[in-house]
Amino acid sequence: MTRVALVFHSGYGHTERLAHAVGEGIAATPNVDADTISIDPDGQLTDHDWHVLDAADGVVFGSPTYMGCISWQFKKFADASSKRWAEQAWKDKIAAGFTNSGSLNGDKHSTLHYLFTLAMQHGMIWVGSGMMPANKKVSTREDINYLGAFAGVMSQSPADASPEEAPFSGDLETARRFGARIAETTRRCANAG
Numbered sequence: 001m002t003r004v005a006l007v008f009h010s011g012y013g014h015t016e017r018l019a020h021a022v023g024e025g026i027a028a029t030p031n032v033d034a035d036t037i038s039i040d041p042d043g044q045l046t047d048h049d050w051h052v053l054d055a056a057d058g059v060v061f062g063s064p065t066y067m068g069c070i071s072w073q074f075k076k077f078a079d080a081s082s083k084r085w086a087e088q089a090w091k092d093k094i095a096a097g098f099t100n101s102g103s104l105n106g107d108k109h110s111t112l113h114y115l116f117t118l119a120m121q122h123g124m125i126w127v128g129s130g131m132m133p134a135n136k137k138v139s140t141r142e143d144i145n146y147l148g149a150f151a152g153v154m155s156q157s158p159a160d161a162s163p164e165e166a167p168f169s170g171d172l173e174t175a176r177r178f179g180a181r182i183a184e185t186t187r188r189c190a191n192a193g
Contacts, residue, residue: 006034009064
């Protein structure tokens with residue numbers, strides 16, 4: 001069985017909802033299991049969580065975009081992963097990333113770029129969204145990849161929306177399809193080796 005682990009931080013619940021949508025896409029893929037790991041409010045993981053990440057064939061990183069980049073809790077996790085970096089323990093694992101912010105742009109690309117850089121430092125193999133953008137006059141917020149992200153998944157939750165209200169259904173479906181792409185890519189790579 002191929003395993004993909006999602007490790008994320010969510011401050012208000014919106015990024016967590018996005019993480020679960022990515023996980024649904026992964027879990028819907030035959031012969032692929034998804035493990036969802038939430039970074040706690042102090043930026044910590046349990047020893048068991050680290051073991052799950054180490055054993056996974058692929059790792060998906062997720063963080064809200066705060067002030068133009070990842071949350072400090074995610075940064076603490078990333079810094080703590082340096083032990084794995086020194087051992088190259090995650091080298092050649094599949095990697096991908098997602099983010100959410102209150103603004104339509106919100107400098108989310110800076111967050112995805114950070115997640116990509118973290119994966120590259122670990123020697124991982126990055127998977128982008130693989131989706132065309134919804135960039136026509138008839139496009140709506142309910143369309144797939146409305147925000148036009150290629151490096152990963154971006155979603156938007158208005159600052160006054162609860163996690164039950166946002167991210168919007170188009171962003172959640174984008175996340176599900178992204179999860180399926182990650183799962184299929186990870187399965188193919190795991191079976192090739």
